[in-house]
Amino acid sequence: MSRSPDYSLYLVTDDALAGGRSIEWIVAEAVAGGVTCVQLREKHAESRAYYERARALRERLRPLGIPLIINDRLDIALAAGADGVHLGQGDLPCVEARHIAGPNFLIGISVSTTAEAQAAARDGADYLGISPIFDTPTKTDTPPATGIDGLRAIRAAVSLPLVAIGGIKAENAAAVVRAGADGIAVVSAIMAVADPRAAARALADVVARARQQV
Numbered sequence: 001m002s003r004s005p006d007y008s009l010y011l012v013t014d015d016a017l018a019g020g021r022s023i024e025w026i027v028a029e030a031v032a033g034g035v036t037c038v039q040l041r042e043k044h045a046e047s048r049a050y051y052e053r054a055r056a057l058r059e060r061l062r063p064l065g066i067p068l069i070i071n072d073r074l075d076i077a078l079a080a081g082a083d084g085v086h087l088g089q090g091d092l093p094c095v096e097a098r099h100i101a102g103p104n105f106l107i108g109i110s111v112s113t114t115a116e117a118q119a120a121a122r123d124g125a126d127y128l129g130i131s132p133i134f135d136t137p138t139k140t141d142t143p144p145a146t147g148i149d150g151l152r153a154i155r156a157a158v159s160l161p162l163v164a165i166g167g168i169k170a171e172n173a174a175a176v177v178r179a180g181a182d183g184i185a186v187v188s189a190i191m192a193v194a195d196p197r198a199a200a201r202a203l204a205d206v207v208a209r210a211r212q213q214v
Contacts, residue, residue: 005067005083005106006036007127007163007183008211009204012071013040017191024056026196031066033200035190037183039086041071054080069108074100084108086129089116094123112143112150114157121158129185130154132166133176136187142166148179155180170202177210 011030013023027038040057042050054070058081061068069084070077074097077085084106087097097107109120110129117128130151132142146154151164164176165185173184184207193199 007161008207009035009200010037010039010163010183010185011035011190012185012187014187014191015042017188023053024060026191027057028060029197030190030200031064033197034204035200037067037069039069039071047076050076051080054082058082067106069106094120094125098124112146114153117154117158121160125160127161127163130162130164133164134167134172136167148175151176151179151181170206173203173206174210177207178214
């Protein structure tokens with residue numbers, strides 16, 4: 001897997017939004033529509049179930065060249081052979097994760113301020129998840145919305161790839177990209193819709209057109 005993956009359309013899974021459909025099916029449809037990176041987030045799964053789903057997704061995504069990132073659980077990410085891990089401010093420190101995982105493992109860090117972004121860059125993160133950009137119903141334990149201005153400030157402060165998440169949909173994705181995001185991360189905009197492939201295709205088109213304006 002490339003150390004410079006394409007973060008332009010980053011899907012974060014959420015079993016609660018799948019409506020009884022399999023995560024694997026939604027991911028496959030979303031990738032067919034243009035998703036370029038997948039984060040498996042299983043907040044309530046037992047470790048064995050989390051591991052088995054991660055392995056299944058890895059087997060599906062690796063031949064397609066799509067990175068699989070595991071939310072929070074470095075142990076699951078390493079055991080399942082995933083491409084990376086995404087860590088929050090309250091999770092294992094980036095420095096320690098890097099020491100354990102080695103130099104060729106992707107590490108993303110969630111940040112909401114310029115100071116957090118600069119610290120994560122110093123600590124060896126590969127990319128930053130800027131969260132939340134807008135208020136979002138899928139997570140209620142997040143800091144106040146960073147907003148477009150906050151994203152611009154973080155973009156000016158660090159050179160790492162920035163993936164914006166939180167309340168992003170087709171209607172506001174272009175503004176996020178124009179403000180400096182290298183990619184958009186979405187949950188409900190793909191996970192909760194009837195046609196994930198069409199939703200991903202529409203988002204990918206918005207991102208591509210916005211990039212031409214940067």
